[in-house]
Amino acid sequence: MSDVKKFMFVNRKAPYGTIYALESLEVVLITAAFDQDVSLMFTDDGVFQLKKGQQTKGIETKNFSPTYRALEGYDIEKLYVDRESLQERGLTEDDLLVDVKVLSRAEVGALMDEQDVILSF
Amino acid sequence: MASIEVNGKSYETDEEGYLIDLAEWNPEVGNFLAQSENIEMTDQHWEVINFLREYFEEYQIAPAVRVLTKAIGKKLGPEKGTSEYLYGLFPYGPGKQACKIAGLPKPTGCI
Amino acid sequence: MLHIINRSPLADKALENCLNTATGGDILLIEDAVYAATKGNAFESRLRAAMGKFKINVLRPDLEARGMADRLVDGAKLVDYAGFVELAVANKTCQSWL
Numbered sequence: 001m002s003d004v005k006k007f008m009f010v011n012r013k014a015p016y017g018t019i020y021a022l023e024s025l026e027v028v029l030i031t032a033a034f035d036q037d038v039s040l041m042f043t044d045d046g047v048f049q050l051k052k053g054q055q056t057k058g059i060e061t062k063n064f065s066p067t068y069r070a071l072e073g074y075d076i077e078k079l080y081v082d083r084e085s086l087q088e089r090g091l092t093e094d095d096l097l098v099d100v101k102v103l104s105r106a107e108v109g110a111l112m113d114e115q116d117v118i119l120s121f
Numbered sequence: 122m123a124s125i126e127v128n129g130k131s132y133e134t135d136e137e138g139y140l141i142d143l144a145e146w147n148p149e150v151g152n153f154l155a156q157s158e159n160i161e162m163t164d165q166h167w168e169v170i171n172f173l174r175e176y177f178e179e180y181q182i183a184p185a186v187r188v189l190t191k192a193i194g195k196k197l198g199p200e201k202g203t204s205e206y207l208y209g210l211f212p213y214g215p216g217k218q219a220c221k222i223a224g225l226p227k228p229t230g231c232i
Numbered sequence: 233m234l235h236i237i238n239r240s241p242l243a244d245k246a247l248e249n250c251l252n253t254a255t256g257g258d259i260l261l262i263e264d265a266v267y268a269a270t271k272g273n274a275f276e277s278r279l280r281a282a283m284g285k286f287k288i289n290v291l292r293p294d295l296e297a298r299g300m301a302d303r304l305v306d307g308a309k310l311v312d313y314a315g316f317v318e319l320a321v322a323n324k325t326c327q328s329w330l
Contacts, residue, residue: 056297061297064181
């Protein structure tokens with residue numbers, strides 16, 4: 001296909017407190033059907049979406065964190081995390097439930113410049 | 122809200138016949154939903170239904186057809202990982218029909 | 233007074249403004265505000281410094297939902313929904329910093 005575009009989903013919100021994280025994930029899954037070049041960026045509180053060990057029984061909300069592990073099966077393999085955002089939240093790569101590439105702020109900005117479409121959540 | 126009755130017990134469904142609470146599902150409910158889709162369940166059908174339920178248990182979503190086909194091929198053998206095979210079992214679409222029988226929601230991205 | 237906060241301290245000024253404005257009392261962190269009471273968060277030292285003036289309570293189901301139950305800061309108290317109600321009853325007034 002000649003008209004493949006580079007799509008980046010930028011995730012900046014923590015899960016559950018607002019609907020953004022779940023909405024983003026659903027749009028990502030739908031976008032996967034269109035064979036585009038999709039990447040996911042997790043920055044600011046968005047890095048919390050990937051935290052291991054989420055247990056949502058007590059808030060009677062669907063725990064959608066296991067779905068991030070399904071992305072590989074959808075051929076979505078470009079997952080990026082901003083290093084400073086992790087550090088500001090006391091998190092390391094080991095705290096995350098999927099394999100990601102950790103980038104500096106400068107690398108994040110450069111990667112954003114390469115995209116055809118950016119969707120922010 | 123709509124509902125179905127199986128062995129004297131009532132189960133809530135949405136307007137398209139998908140089970141509301143997947144925890145309520147059991148094989149009898151699966152058989153009932155299959156009948157309403159005019160599908161005679163065989164071991165090959167159950168293999169796909171069980172696979173779908175395991176997939177949902179692990180990832181909390183119903184897979185898109187393309188993803189299901191690929192994953193079935195990996196798990197049950199390449200001869201079964203084709204849309205011909207899966208559409209042969211579930212003529213109106215493995216995603217839509219098999220997910221309904223398995224008590225799962227309609228796949229995300231199923232347009 | 234009971235102060236209720238539901239926003240992440242790194243995404244919203246609600247908790248910062250509460251700490252700077254309120255004269256003391258109970259604080260209850262719920263929803264995304266629970267991250268403020270987790271070890272290693274950039275807001276941790278600010279929260280610790282306020283502990284002399286405020287009693288910090290954290291809603292357990294919200295902390296568990298976010299996978300952060302293993303890293304609650306020392307000095308903060310976990311409460312469940314019943315504890316939430318008790319705090320609301322024990323305080324004469326209650327303010328949500330929305």
